[in-house]
Structures are given as C-alpha cells and as structure tokens.
Amino acid sequence: MNSQNPVIQVDGLSRSYRDVAALWDVTFSLQPNMICGLLGRNGAGKTTLMRMLTGQDFPSAGSVRLFGENPVENSTVLQQICFVSEAQRYPDGFQARHVLAGAPWFFADWDAAFADDLVGKFRLPLKRDVKKLSRGQQSALGVIVGLASRASITIFDEPYLGLDAVARHTFYDTLLADYAERPRTILLSTHLIDEVSNLLEHVLVLDEGRLLLDQSAESLRGSAAAVAGRAGDVDSFVEGRQILHRDTLGGLATVTIAGRLTAADHRAATAANLEIAPVSFQQLIVDLSTRSAPAPAVASVVHE
Template identity: 40%
Template sequence: MIIEAKNVSKSYKHREALKNINFSIEGPKIIGFLGHNGAGKTTFLNLLSGLIATSNGSISVNGENVFNAPAILRDICFVAESRNFQEEMTIAQTLKANSFFYPKWDANLAMELLEVFALNPKEKVRSLSKGMVSALGIITGFASNAGITIFDEPYIGLDVAARNTFYDLLIEQQTDNPRLFILSTHLIDEASELFEEILILHEGQLLFQKTAEEWHEHIVAVKGSPSDVEQAISGLKSIYKHTFMQELTAIVFTDGQSIEGQNIMLERVSLQDMLVYLSKQQKARTIK
C-alpha cells in the first residue's frame, strides 16, 4: 500500500488545520504519526479515511484518490479517538456490522480478542467504560484486516497491562498479516520502539519524516554556553532553544551533518522530549 499526500491543505472557517502537506509512505510498516494537540494529525487521518474532503491538494492510495472511492475505503480502517460505534448496538452487533463493511474481516480473530479483553458480546456499547470502548476499537482495527489500519489514540482508559497487550498484538499482527499500520499517540515513550518510520506534524505542516534508524542522526540537543552553542549550530535549523543557569540547550536538525565546537555537549533527543519541545515552542508563540 502506498499513500501519497500532494499539496494537501484543509481550512475551516476560522483556522487553517493543514498547510500544503507533501509526503508518501509505503507499507507494510508501522508508522508513528505524531504531533502535539492541534498539530493537524486527526484532520489528516480524517482526510485519509475519506470522511472529509481536502480544501486543496489530494490524498491517494495506490494512485487512486480516497475521497468518494468506496473500493479504496473498504481497505482503510480508521479507529478514531472516540465515537466509533453506535451506542444502542451490542458488541456482537457492532462486530457483525463491521464484518459487512470490511471484505477481509476475520471473525475468528474478533472472537479471540473479545476473550483477551474480557468483553461480553451481549453488552451494549452505551454501557461500556472508556477502556472497554477502546478495546472494542482495537479489536475492530485488527479484525478488519484492512491494508491500511489507523489507530488514533486507541487506548484511552486502558491500564498499562491492557496497553501492553495492544503492543504485543500489533507486533503479532504485523508478523502474521503485514499491513500499513498508522499509530497516533501521546504515549510516545511506550510506543516508540514499535515505529519503523516517524512523521511529525507541527502547526499544520510536515516537520519531519524519517525512519527510526535515521532519527538520532538528524535530531540532536546541543548544550553549552550561549556563544559556544550558537557558533556550533550556525547554519542549522533550530527547533527549540532554552537557557537555564547560563547554559543554552538547542534542539536542532543536523541533516546528517556533524556538529563540532569547543565546550559543547551533544545529547540524543527522545521522541517524547521532541514533542514536549514543540509544545513549548507553540505555547511561547501563543503567549507572544
């Protein structure tokens, strides 16, 4: 499966959610689709799922535009953060309805996962806790067997053990039935080891797209006196700067270049820290 976004923009009445997004991703692969709140992630995933139309540009899967393309959309399963299911339906009815939509639906897997997450198929969706609804979404995503399976904050309300079960299932499914998984989450420290490729949106734009192996070659923290750090990072794009106790920390894109300088220290930047820095940057701009 190949997803291509070409010059994608999406505007609402009072804001521009996405601004000229361009990228392509190819599976089977587990993609980390990341960004702070309001970065545009969910908007893009809604566009990819054909739920809304772009304002400009196009999103295609295997060369076909996804909007108003039922055949393509049957091979895309989008498990959103909320409102995935009809509250008056039982779990069994919900899974049955999904089986009609997804042609590769695996009913046996769905039943196995009901037991894994201890869900009663006779219960109505409206009676479920947030964690149970999340588990039902996870079951739907895996059982759909969709070539593109999207999980947007899939485990709200689930405890650590249940989240670890999700991660184990994700690895198992990618081994047994490889596909293009897209995972959007704020629990990055937990999930980062799963990602084979990372995309980061920031303020409606694509900030970064690299494989997991490339991450630490392209993002680095440079620490030292302000003058030494500024000299060392001259010509590089800075993502975030912070001065504390006369020490400057600069998070920069290296573009694969080596950083040299006297009296400076280079440190790795985790994905979780990167999102924290971007959030701080956004808040600083808002305050100004």
C-alpha cells in the same frame, strides 16, 4: 526503500474551515506495508488529515489518492480501509458483540477467530451496551476491530488512550506480532510518542496544519543530542550547529542540537567538562514542533 507504488499519496493538500486553515499544502507518500506514526500537538491537523484519507472530508485544494484512487464514495477503496477513532459512535442498544458480528460486512479480510482471542486478552464484556462500557473497554473494542479487520490500510486515531498501561502494551505487542505475520500499512496517531517509538518505521509530524517532518524513524533515532554545562562552554561547543532547543539556569545551559556526534565531538565535550545525553524520540518531536514557524493565513488557501 520499497519500490512499489505508494499506497497513500497526498499532494498539495489544504483544508480550511471558515477562517481556520486546518491543513496547508501537505504532500507525502507512504509505501505499502509499514507502520507510520502521525504525530503532532492538539489542533495540528491530524484528525482532519485522517478524515480526508478515509473519504469523510473534502480538500479545499490538492488531492488524496489511496491505491491510486480518490477514496471519496469509492467502495473499492473504502473496503480496504479500517479507521478506528476514539470518537467512534454506535447506534443505541448496540452491544460489543453486535459490533464484532457486523464487522465482516465492512472488512473482507475480517478474522473472527483473531477477534475472539483479542476479546479474551482485553477482557471485553460482549453483552454490554457499547455506551455503557467504560472508556477503557470502549478503547479495547476499537483496538479489536482495528487489529482483526486485517485491512490493507488500518488507521488508529488514538483509540487506545483509554487503555491502562498494561492493556496498551498488550496492544503494542499484539500489533507487532500480527504485523510481522501479515504486513499492511498502519497509521498510528498518538500523543504517547515514546511508548510507540519502537514500533514506528516512518514518522509524519504535523504542526499548525503544515507537514513539519516526513522521515524514516531509523534516521531520526540518535539524530540529536543534549549538551549541558557552563553556558560559555556550551555555546562554544554548539557554535555553527543547528540548535533545536535551549534552557538556561544561572550560569548553566542545556542545548539540544541536531545531527549525530562523532567520537571527536565526544572527546571535545569531555575536555570541556560538558555532558552529552541522548534525546528521547518524544523530546525531539517536541523540540522540532516548538521551533517551527506559524502556518500561513487562511486567506491564501485556494478553494476548488
């Protein structure tokens, strides 16, 4: 575990909009130099959290600290952050080359040579208006800005969804290679959980505004298994274990259970004619999300 002070510290964070609680009592901290996945379904509160991390929104309760300071209107903090969003907008008439030329004004560690290399990798047309770029080209522009910023905290809010599969894997490979040479804190918000699972060192999962999971990715891998077979045999095997999900079809059942199975467990499953299968990272997150309880009512959110 990194013994340094957290680069991101969130305590009791809540945010409500009229009668909707977007976030509820969220608390976590991230140490410097890690790749963290921010996961959850649409409407889980991910974008709200990222907007507050980058000083674009205000808490209804609780606090956000980056490098120990409030990011709101704090130029010292904000110049160390790069927030790349799929919804990023630029002035009319702005071309891709204008975005890259202006980047050094916002990012002290901007690497123009790296940006030029990425322009070639992603085949980005520099002299085309941003609003006339295809969705994939706009995504490529966001990825280039995020990577070449070399910001101490780089947050990607799904800007790479417009990329095709080849371009996305180019992004993942480039991100890992550059991170290995220049470690920093990277927060990836994505629905493509299995695609990024091997990149992640830590996982935050939001569901209905609550923090459902705050755990190292390594501890999550292999932390659940699917047991399939005759329903009665499956029920006997999983008795007393934490059940994450259950499917039945006729007299057959498949049950996802939490926890790592021992060699003795595998022998017992074989003896009972049961099949044991690993659970993908994405399926584990889905199972955890679908079994979570509803968020509290907005009326109980305390406003400052």
